[in-house]
Amino acid sequence: MWQGEGEVAELSESQCWDLLRENELGRIATSVGGVVDIFPINYYADGSTILFRTTPGTKLVELTTNEEVAFEVDGHTDVEAWSVIAKGPAHAIERQSEIAAADAMPLHPWIPTLKYRFVRITPGSLSGRRFQRAPEPDRY
Template sequence: MDPDKRVETLSDAECRRLLGTVPVGRVVYTEHALPAVLPVSFRAVPDGRLVLALRPGSSTARALDGTVAALQADELDPAGRSGWSVLVHGRAELVRDPAEHAALLREGPRPWIGEDRPTFVVLTPELISGRRLRPARERAGADK
């Protein structure tokens, strides 16, 4: 089977839908003039933004504030060599509005290290791309 036929480019709508199905991604940002990548809890909210939950006072939150960053999320099946991956680029901002912060404390994501009062960073998507790799057996059956 042609490997390229297993790869599907995802629509913007499908990328956004898939982002709502996983609680953890990897935030990509610059720290000390070097690329940095960190697993982070996040949630896609109805207005299209992504809310990241970080430990209070974390250097990651400070590094993200006011910058362009990326978030990559995926769901992979190593045994079947299949899955999907979505990459979002956009502007990151600390949540400073007390009302928005209070609402996120009630309903938002939580950092993996149990913090009752996390710092929230909002990533506003500007570019979204994604790919799905279909299992070889599924694709082979579809070609018959």
């Protein structure tokens, strides 16, 4: 619990994976040459890695220069909110056997595009917080 921020609880790694598995839309942040880019992606989490599909373009080009990414997913209800952040390398899947396995996962584009490239994030760190929602305290 952090002081002065209301009720904030750190999530365990298991709780983080549970939330990742229960959701399917997040954001990936890449960084190349001092420029940070953030992309919304739909994803599939299997409990040890995060998988997403993409087309050739900025994300794949940036990952060939710097494989380290940050991935974030969050959610809320009327009474609480939460956020999970995974950091680690992201690699395009190249082996045909791995592509076939990835293609069998329940991961489909949200928009009508063909996305044949699979990328796997292997988190080196995983953290999360759960926040109790409440009105802002008096400031004066």
